[in-house]
Amino acid sequence: MLYSSQAVAKPYFIAAIALFAVQVLFGLLLGMQYIPVNLPFISFITFDAARLIHTNLLIMWLLFGFMGSIYYIIPEESEQELYNPKLAIQLFWVFLSLTIITFLGYLLLSYATFAKITGNQFFPTMGREYLEQPTIIKLGLFIVLCGFSYNIAMTVLHGRKGMINLLLLAGIVGTTIIFLMAFYNPSNLVVAKYYRWWLIHFWIEGTWELIMEAILAYVIYKITGDRKIVEKWLYIIVAVTLTTTILGIGHHYYWIGVSEYWQWVGTVFSIFEILPFFFMVLFVFNVVNCTKCQYSNKAVKLWALSTPIMAFLGAGVLGFLHTLAPVNYYSHGTQITSAHSHLAFYSTYVMIVLTMISYAMPILRNRKIVNGGLSQRFEILAFWLMTVSMFFMALFIAIAGIMQVYIQRATDLALPFIEIQNSLMILYWLRSIGGVVFLIGVIIYITKFLIAKSNNL
Amino acid sequence: MSQDISEIPDRKMAIIAESLYLLNLLILPGIAFLVLVWLFIKYDNISIGISGCHLRQTFSASIWVGLLLVLVTWVMLSTMNHDSPYTWMIIIPYFVICHSALVLLGIMGLAKALAGKKFHYPIIGPSS
Numbered sequence: 248m249l250y251s252s253q254a255v256a257k258p259y260f261i262a263a264i265a266l267f268a269v270q271v272l273f274g275l276l277l278g279m280q281y282i283p284v285n286l287p288f289i290s291f292i293t294f295d296a297a298r299l300i301h302t303n304l305l306i307m308w309l310l311f312g313f314m315g316s317i318y319y320i321i322p323e324e325s326e327q328e329l330y331n332p333k334l335a336i337q338l339f340w341v342f343l344s345l346t347i348i349t350f351l352g353y354l355l356l357s358y359a360t361f362a363k364i365t366g367n368q369f370f371p372t373m374g375r376e377y378l379e380q381p382t383i384i385k386l387g388l389f390i391v392l393c394g395f396s397y398n399i400a401m402t403v404l405h406g407r408k409g410m411i412n413l414l415l416l417a418g419i420v421g422t423t424i425i426f427l428m429a430f431y432n433p434s435n436l437v438v439a440k441y442y443r444w445w446l447i448h449f450w451i452e453g454t455w456e457l458i459m460e461a462i463l464a465y466v467i468y469k470i471t472g473d474r475k476i477v478e479k480w481l482y483i484i485v486a487v488t489l490t491t492t493i494l495g496i497g498h499h500y501y502w503i504g505v506s507e508y509w510q511w512v513g514t515v516f517s518i519f520e521i522l523p524f525f526f527m528v529l530f531v532f533n534v535v536n537c538t539k540c541q542y543s544n545k546a547v548k549l550w551a552l553s554t555p556i557m558a559f560l561g562a563g564v565l566g567f568l569h570t571l572a573p574v575n576y577y578s579h580g581t582q583i584t585s586a587h588s589h590l591a592f593y594s595t596y597v598m599i600v601l602t603m604i605s606y607a608m609p610i611l612r613n614r615k616i617v618n619g620g621l622s623q624r625f626e627i628l629a630f631w632l633m634t635v636s637m638f639f640m641a642l643f644i645a646i647a648g649i650m651q652v653y654i655q656r657a658t659d660l661a662l663p664f665i666e667i668q669n670s671l672m673i674l675y676w677l678r679s680i681g682g683v684v685f686l687i688g689v690i691i692y693i694t695k696f697l698i699a700k701s702n703n704l
Numbered sequence: 705m706s707q708d709i710s711e712i713p714d715r716k717m718a719i720i721a722e723s724l725y726l727l728n729l730l731i732l733p734g735i736a737f738l739v740l741v742w743l744f745i746k747y748d749n750i751s752i753g754i755s756g757c758h759l760r761q762t763f764s765a766s767i768w769v770g771l772l773l774v775l776v777t778w779v780m781l782s783t784m785n786h787d788s789p790y791t792w793m794i795i796i797p798y799f800v801i802c803h804s805a806l807v808l809l810g811i812m813g814l815a816k817a818l819a820g821k822k823f824h825y826p827i828i829g830p831s832s
Contacts, residue, residue, distance in 0.1 A: 528815075529815055557806060649792050651790070
């Protein structure tokens with residue numbers, strides 16, 4: 248570890264991994280509610296509560312992962328200690344408390360009771376998909392993001408300014424500013440949806456993507472040692488991302504009640520949203536081919552090389568599959584969307600956070616980074632279990648989506664949603680099996696951190 | 705003054721071949737393939753080193769692209785019942801997975817060409 252303040256990343260990574268495991272567990276419970284399995288703990292947790300926990304914990308733990316990654320990268324890239332390490336630790340505890348309160352609220356209370364207790368009636372912002380958190384929690388999260396941005400900005404401003412740390416700064420400042428949209432909740436449903444998508448789209452397909460690109464560039468730089476070629480590619484990828492993403496928001500506006508021209512704008516720009524992922528694959532393999540990549544941590548290389556490939560498939564291809572307005576007319580809100588979101592989130596954000604954890608954790612824990620260690624073998628096994636099972640889960644959900652579109656929307660019969668669920672049962676079973684394998688992968692991944700130092704050679 | 709294509713250095717020809725393979729798959733199906741065929745016929749015998757390797761690999765892979773994406777899909781479409789959802793549950797995933805895999809192979813080929821290295825398309829590329 249070059250700078251002692253990089254150690255603040257460690258609690259963030261630990262929290263991220265713990266919340267990731269809980270999120271996956273609740274995802275599996277959700278999947279099992281689609282199939283006729285009568286386990287007592289499944290019926291104890293209602294579908295809506297499990298879904299809230301599954302989606303909201305995803306956002307929370309990814310933010311923990313991003314914050315940990317950025318706290319680790321920024322001192323190195325700025326060539327100086329973090330501006331205020333104490334603030335970073337204080338914000339960690341605040342953020343963790345907010346997350347636990349939200350999780351317990353969803354789990355133990357009805358959503359209406361939770362809204363009442365937290366005073367939603369005075370400033371209503373709850374009840375919108377992905378923005379279900381109580382207003383007071385949102386306010387706390389905004390304060391955490393502001394403190395985080397301040398700490399990072401002051402470090403970058405006082406240190407060396409490179410492409411990677413400036414991009415990370417742009418990503419987190421953008422994430423913070425765009426989060427203000429969470430507090431704007433007009434009574435007109437169309438206007439409310441219009442601005443809700445600003446937050447969701449510009450986080451997931453904008454600022455988070457910039458952060459992901461910067462982290463990937465950092466890890467590739469660390470394992471190849473060639474900063475010049477990495478930064479050259481990063482300029483191209485960022486330019487393409489921003490060019491396509493901003494008006495690509497149109498693909499969320501097709502059917503919410505806004506003007507029809509959004510169907511053209513959304514379609515045209517969304518087609519090109521696959522390009523950043525195309526260039527990411529090209530970038531990673533070009534850099535690896537051009538340099539003598541002799542980095543000893545095999546697991547990091549595996550995560551780093553696989554992330555753009557999986558992102559190309561999950562975010563790029565599966566996104567493209569249903570982003571054209573004439574196709575989306577039939578496919579929106581079906582299992583096809585679910586397939587896309589599962590593989591896209593896993594490949595783009597989960598994998599990059601795990602890549603960074605894989606790179607930084609051995610250094611943070613003063614472990615040797617050597618091939619063939621038991622810990623490495625566990626991590627590589629976990630990688631394959633998680634990645635392959637998620638690929639097949641997305642495939643099964645996508646096939647279910649195709650059938651759903653056909654029976655529910657494309658034929659004259661147009662059966663109601665609930666009547667077609669039995670036709671999809673076999674695919675829901677396969678999805679749940681995929682979920683079990685994924686959970687086993689997560690358990691093995693966590694186990695690798697528990698392996699004693701002496702076995703980590 | 706435009707440069708004669710025979711004077712294009714080895715690496716550039718490799719990049720052109722890989723780019724044409726990807727263009728054929730992504731935005732100029734057929735047209736990019738015809739240009740690739742023309743390049744292959746004209747320069748295969750005189751191209752050595754990485755340009756010859758990439759020309760032969762992309763030409764062979766592009767023929768496989770046609771077989772896998774056009775012929776097989778056409779056979780499935782013409783033999784299966786269009787009114788059954790199961791037809792589309794097979795054809796759409798087949799086409800998407802096959803197409804994506806072929807594009808990824810092309811990107812890896814292009815990355816090798818950019819680095820000035822040879823590339824062998826697994827299964828669909830000639831072994832020599």
